[in-house]
Amino acid sequence: GNSVTQMEGPVTLSEEAFLTINCTYTATGYPSLFWYVQYPGEGLQLLLKATKADDKGSNKGFEATYRKETTSFHLEKGSVQVSDSAVYFCALKTQTGGYQKVTFGIGTKLQVIP
């Protein structure tokens, strides 16, 4: 079956530090890959996505590259801000015969301190 493995948090960084949150996956077929962000007290929001190998998704300074050879989709940001403090979920979606299946990682909590 499909699975998503994320690094466990919490991850605590100082403002302007470099961020990497690792995500690896196993899936049948050719999944689309997503990063969602959940700010405190809110629902999940799509942060970025990539639908095929070597695609790079980017948004709000975050980026992630779909690496088929290593089955990874690591999230990176060059300089984090306090406002980036949230929980980040890596997810994959596969579609077979019109049936979609979405699998999420456990989420990684990021805390950015001033």
Next chain:
Amino acid sequence: DSGVTQTPKHLITATGQRVTLRCSPRSGDLSVYWYQQSLDQGLQFLIHYYNGEERAKGNILERFSAQQFPDLHSELNLSSLELGDSALYFCASSVDSGVPNEQFFGPGTRLTVL
């Protein structure tokens, strides 16, 4: 604002009771997904409806059921509630045009079972 609405925002009830959670998808979205987010289990996919029909089932208990109505809103029914059912329940919608795309999440319903 994702365009997905969920009611109620908070629900407090007792063990053994039954509750109904409601979700209205974004205008034009045919797919509705339900998720349960608990502290120890992370984000779990429950069920997916497309244009009124059940499309996929995840880790949904037999005590739980869902339906999608002709106007595309969806309801998640939770019965014989147990303490462990306390969680955030999210609804998400997508266009589901046949190619992988993102899901838009509602703000969630926080269920507390006492």
